[in-house]
Amino acid sequence: xxxxxxxxxxxxxxLVALRMLIGWHLFYEGLAKLTNxxxxxxxxxxxxxxxxxxxxxxxxxxxTALAVVDFLNEWGLVxxxxxxxxxxxxxxxxxxxxxxxxxxxxxxxxxxxxxxSMPAEGSYLVVNKVLIELVALLVVLAFPTERIIGLDRLxxxxxGAEESEEMLxxxxxxx
Amino acid sequence: MSDEGKKNSVxxxxxxxxxxxxxxxxxEEGHGIGRRDVIKALxxxxxxxxxxxxxxxxxxxxxxxxxEILAELGVIEGAPAVIPEAISRPPxxxxxxxxxxxxxxxxSLIRSAGFAHPDWVENAREAAEEDPRNKWLQSYLDxxxxxxxxxxxxxxxxxxxxxxxxxxxxxxxxxxxRTFPAARRYLRYTDLLDSDDVDxxxxxxxxxxxxxxxxxxxxxxxxxxxxxxxxxxEEETHAxxxxxxxxxxVFQLGHQNRQAESHMKAREIIAxxxxxxxxxxxxxxxxxxxxxxxxxxxxxxxxxxxxxxxQFQEPAPNKVPFxxxxxxxxxxxxxxxxxxxxxxxxxxxxAINQILDLGIPKSAVAxxxxxxxxxxxxVPDVFQAVFEYPERDLTLVYSATLANGKWRGKVFMGHDASxxxxxxxAIRAEPGSTRYEKKIEDGIIDTxxxxxxxxxxxxxxxxxxxxxxxxxxxxxxLYTYRGGKRVSAYHxxxxxxxxxxxxxGETSCNIERGFEEAMTCHMATRSYQLGRKVEWDPVARxxx
Numbered sequence: 018x019x020x021x022x023x024x025x026x027x028x029x030x031x032l033v034a035l036r037m038l039i040g041w042h043l044f045y046e047g048l049a050k051l052t053n054x055x056x057x058x059x060x061x062x063x064x065x066x067x068x069x070x071x072x073x074x075x076x077x078x079x080x081t082a083l084a085v086v087d088f089l090n091e092w093g094l095v096x097x098x099x100x101x102x103x104x105x106x107x108x109x110x111x112x113x114x115x116x117x118x119x120x121x122x123x124x125x126x127x128x129x130x131x132x133x134s135m136p137a138e139g140s141y142l143v144v145n146k147v148l149i150e151l152v153a154l155l156v157v158l159a160f161p162t163e164r165i166i167g168l169d170r171l172x173x174x175x176x177g178a179e180e181s182e183e184m185l186x187x188x189x190x191x192x
Numbered sequence: 193m194s195d196e197g198k199k200n201s202v203x204x205x206x207x208x209x210x211x212x213x214x215x216x217x218x219x220e221e222g223h224g225i226g227r228r229d230v231i232k233a234l235x236x237x238x239x240x241x242x243x244x245x246x247x248x249x250x251x252x253x254x255x256x257x258x259x260e261i262l263a264e265l266g267v268i269e270g271a272p273a274v275i276p277e278a279i280s281r282p283p284x285x286x287x288x289x290x291x292x293x294x295x296x297x298x299x300s301l302i303r304s305a306g307f308a309h310p311d312w313v314e315n316a317r318e319a320a321e322e323d324p325r326n327k328w329l330q331s332y333l334d335x336x337x338x339x340x341x342x343x344x345x346x347x348x349x350x351x352x353x354x355x356x357x358x359x360x361x362x363x364x365x366x367x368x369x370r371t372f373p374a375a376r377r378y379l380r381y382t383d384l385l386d387s388d389d390v391d392x393x394x395x396x397x398x399x400x401x402x403x404x405x406x407x408x409x410x411x412x413x414x415x416x417x418x419x420x421x422x423x424x425x426e427e428e429t430h431a432x433x434x435x436x437x438x439x440x441x442v443f444q445l446g447h448q449n450r451q452a453e454s455h456m457k458a459r460e461i462i463a464x465x466x467x468x469x470x471x472x473x474x475x476x477x478x479x480x481x482x483x484x485x486x487x488x489x490x491x492x493x494x495x496x497x498x499x500x501x502x503q504f505q506e507p508a509p510n511k512v513p514f515x516x517x518x519x520x521x522x523x524x525x526x527x528x529x530x531x532x533x534x535x536x537x538x539x540x541x542x543a544i545n546q547i548l549d550l551g552i553p554k555s556a557v558a559x560x561x562x563x564x565x566x567x568x569x570x571v572p573d574v575f576q577a578v579f580e581y582p583e584r585d586l587t588l589v590y591s592a593t594l595a596n597g598k599w600r601g602k603v604f605m606g607h608d609a610s611x612x613x614x615x616x617x618a619i620r621a622e623p624g625s626t627r628y629e630k631k632i633e634d635g636i637i638d639t640x641x642x643x644x645x646x647x648x649x650x651x652x653x654x655x656x657x658x659x660x661x662x663x664x665x666x667x668x669x670l671y672t673y674r675g676g677k678r679v680s681a682y683h684x685x686x687x688x689x690x691x692x693x694x695x696x697g698e699t700s701c702n703i704e705r706g707f708e709e710a711m712t713c714h715m716a717t718r719s720y721q722l723g724r725k726v727e728w729d730p731v732a733r734x735x736x
Binding site for chain 2 (some may be wrong): 033038041044045052055063074075078079094102103104162165166167168169170172174
């Protein structure tokens with residue numbers, strides 16, 4: 018850090034860009050699934066490995082549970098993506114995004130010895146892009162920018178004073 | 193956070209919402225939300241402009257290509273337009289069914305007709321508890337009640353006959369069907385056919401019995417569902433054909449692939465002439481496990497005391513002393529069947545015949561050998577057959593091995609496109625296509641991707657267990673879909689037979705299709721055995 022509790026322009030640009038790009042990605046992932054009548058999470062879930070595989074496979078094998086999972090997935094991605102890009106209820110969106118990405122990760126972690134039939138577009142060992150995106154979202158959460166550039170600037174306007182204290186404390190903490 | 197941290201904290205103005213000093217001044221003066229605040233709050237809107245521009249541009253282009261391709265092809269991506277309505281018809285009056293042959297296949301058929309053996313129900317229940325993906329029990333319970341009773345059972349092996357009787361009185365029935373009294377056991381099938389308690393029979397014995405039993409059943413006025421291959425020899429094929437044609441019984445040959453939705457869709461694709469002239473069709477069998485090569489388990493209770501061996505081998509050309517291997521693994525010997533020809537080529541051929549209406553080929557050449565399972569069998573475990581249809585400008589190639597499990601689909605190779613059919617289907621345009629040349633040039637059709645795919649069913653997963661089961665599932669032989677719901681193909685095929693018995697009409701795998709199936713398979717077998725090309729004489733209706 019620079020010693021200043023605020024962000025330099027460079028930092029702010031970087032952080033806002035990170036937030037918006039993750040938002041863009043998740044928003045499009047959601048829209049692409051929503052507009053594809055054949056999309057289902059079943060194939061991904063049924064490939065699940067590791068400790069929680071039983072749970073994910075259970076979800077995939079129940080048509081009702083699968084319908085709920087697919088719905089939550091599609092709309093979850095859309096809303097999280099919107100929230101991050103617009104800077105609107107960003108903390109909620111970021112936390113939800115972390116949870117969703119964590120679910121994706123633990124459903125099919127790229128651990129040694131786990132082989133998936135789904136093709137991966139790169140080579141991964143323990144760390145994959147889901148995990149990186151998840152940590153990047155934690156950074157978005159740790160270094161909030163939505164009240165600088167984002168709708169939260171207006172949404173939380175009135176609560177400005179208390180919130181700012183909180184944010185200050187948060188920024189301090191991170192430092 | 194430490195106290196020191198708090199002490200060192202900077203003035204609020206610097207960090208709060210990142211607002212700059214003049215903005216803070218504005219707020220403190222009670223000006224409320226300033227213009228700059230609004231601009232900063234809405235800074236991401238242009239990003240959305242870019243997003244939606246890209247999104248709709250992509251969507252428009254994709255949709256345009258899709259529409260162009262579908263308009264060109266003239267088919268829809270949904271389920272086949274014509275599905276024989278096998279589900280909604282009321283079951284009508286009770287039909288009393290006798291089962292002849294209650295081995296693995298017989299048990300599957302009777303289960304698909306609504307009578308699972310109690311042990312199977314128990315196993316399926318446990319399997320579902322262990323692995324929720326397992327849908328055996330659910331699929332069984334979801335079947336329609338066909339309103340039949342299993343009144344008679346005949347098997348030369350006591351254990352199997354008893355299993356048939358147990359299944360006939362099972363109390364876990366699909367569709368709320370009631371429980372029936374135990375089937376009566378018959379030691380000889382002729383006594384079963386003489387019984388007044390039987391309206392129809394399901395014949396699931398080894399192939400060497402099929403024609404004799406069907407002929408006798410037709411003479412007794414009992415409707416017949418007969419397992420494939422329809423016969424073991426050319427002569428038997430003529431005899432069974434004549435007997436069924438000259439009777440009033442409803443005959444269905446057990447090619448449940450006739451019910452596969454993907455095959456009906458493939459037929460639609462051929463009718464719409466999407467592939468151009470199809471000159472080559474390749475269909476295959478690849479299995480790589482002992483059960484897939486008919487090395488079935490020898491039942492521990494099998495013995496000369498429990499098996500009526502002499503009756504078993506009665507119609508076989510060569511009589512041999514009692515043999516457990518021959519009884520339980522009969523597909524490995526030409527005395528009882530025709531190996532790959534009658535077991536798996538018959539399914540593959542019938543599927544192609546269902547899609548293309550090929551009929552009997554002009555000629556056949558087959559070759560192969562016993563290359564892996566050198567266990568005393570005399571049927572080949574690697575087998576290739578080439579059938580010529582000069583009037584259709586088409587060659588059909590069947591290629592099979594029982595010692596390699598590589599997936600190879602049914603591929604229809606046309607001048608304009610190729611179609612691969614499995615439980616779904618995919619069509620790829622040919623780079624050298626005449627019909628699609630313009631669209632390929634314009635970038636509307638990408639030859640590296642399927643231009644049309646059809647994936648039936650259920651948005652979910654199906655569990656299959658053994659390698660053989662997986663093989664059957666991938667070839668549309670285990671289950672199919674109706675209105676998005678997974679249904680056993682066996683169930684639909686039996687249901688179709690019962691519907692025709694009750695309401696009239698034609699079964700999809702009637703005696704004509706059976707005649708074509710049996711003759712085509714026997715041409716391949718004959719060619720393999722003679723080591724030369726054989727031809728079909730359409731006038732004399734003989735293999736020469």
